[in-house]
Amino acid sequence: EVLVVESGGDLVQPGGSLRLSCAASGFPFNIHWMSWVRKAPGKGLEWVANISPDGSAQFYLDSVKGRFTISRDNARNSLHLQMDNLRTDDTAVYYCAGSVHYWGQGTLVTVSS
Amino acid sequence: IVMTQTPLSLSVTPGQPASISCKSSQSLLHSDGKTYLCWYLQKPGQSPQLLTYDVSRRSSEVPDRFSVSGSGTDFTLKISRVEAEDVGVYYCMQNKELPTFGQGTKVEIQ
Numbered sequence: 001e002v003l004v005v006e007s008g009g010d011l012v013q014p015g016g017s018l019r020l021s022c023a024a025s026g027f028p029f030n031i032h033w034m035s036w037v038r039k040a041p042g043k044g045l046e047w048v049a050n051i052s053p054d055g056s057a058q059f060y061l062d063s064v065k066g067r068f069t070i071s072r073d074n075a076r077n078s079l080h081l082q083m084d085n086l087r088t089d090d091t092a093v094y095y096c097a098g099s100v101h102y103w104g105q106g107t108l109v110t111v112s113s
Numbered sequence: 114i115v116m117t118q119t120p121l122s123l124s125v126t127p128g129q130p131a132s133i134s135c136k137s138s139q140s141l142l143h144s145d146g147k148t149y150l151c152w153y154l155q156k157p158g159q160s161p162q163l164l165t166y167d168v169s170r171r172s173s174e175v176p177d178r179f180s181v182s183g184s185g186t187d188f189t190l191k192i193s194r195v196e197a198e199d200v201g202v203y204y205c206m207q208n209k210e211l212p213t214f215g216q217g218t219k220v221e222i223q
Contacts, residue, residue: 035212037161045153045161045204047212059211095160100151100208101172103160 002026006096009107016086020107022079022096030054030074032099036081038092039106048094049081064090086111114139114207118215125195126223133218135188135205142185142209149209152181152190155217156201164190164203197222 008020020036035050049060049070058070069082079096086109093106115138125131141148148168153161163172168188169181178193192199200222205215 037212039155044202044217045155045206045214047214050212061211100166100206101163103162105160 002102004096004098004102004104006094006104006107009094009109011110011112012086013113014086014088014111016111018083018086018109020081020083020094020096020109022104024077024079024096024098024102027098027102029077029098032102034070034072034079034099035097036070036079037095037097038090038109039095040089040092043092046092051079083109088112114141114210114213116205116207116213116215118203118205118218120218121216122219122221124221124223125192127197128194131192131195131220133190133203133205133220135183135190135215137186137188137207139209140185141207148184149207150181150183150188151206151208152179153204153206154199154201155204156198159201161204195220195222 003025005023012018031053036048038048051058051070055072067085071080088111091111093108095106096104117136119134141150150168151166152164155161164175165181180191182189202217202219204217
């Protein structure tokens with residue numbers, strides 16, 4: 001059974017930091033590109049960042065470049081998103097996704113004073 | 114790559130067909146011969162679920178009333194007979210380059 005479980009979402013003030021984690025099982029984690037995708041309230045889905053199977057390549061949405069860092073630990077089948085200098089428009093449910101197939105239930109990040 | 118869906122909302126009678134159009138600003142045909150177009154359904158309160166990938170390949174457990182046609186820049190998702198469980202927001206997504214989604218099409222049952 002495939003399981004993808006995100007954690008780390010919270011309420012944080014503008015300018016603050018948060019680290020999201022994703023634990024995956026039930027599929028060959030180390031051969032898949034992994035992504036973070038978000039859905040802000042009242043808006044559609046938006047891809048945020050992805051990372052190659054071996055972790056050597058990372059790509060980011062322009063609006064998060066320099067503020068977010070994606071990383072992975074293939075030994076632990078885990079994915080992370082370090083989010084710094086958060087802004088109110090980063091408020092969203094953040095989903096971890098394995099290639100296009102495997103999605104978690106999401107974790108809520110709220111940026112508000 | 115900009116993805117444009119039409120319509121943005123759809124009200125359908127159960128048992129009737131429905132279709133959603135998705136157009137991309139560039140061809141989604143990759144040099145490897147594959148066309149990188151997916152469709153997702155996000156049901157209320159749930160995470161997105163993959164319906165189809167590589168244009169027309171259905172994900173496991175997706176009923177065959179869902180089908181996709183098209184090539185290049187123009188694609189259509191068709192539901193042959195809409196059921197109550199099909200309500201939600203449908204998104205097309207390209208992953209030929211850095212992934213981008215369409216705006217979403219909200220499907221309701223009349």
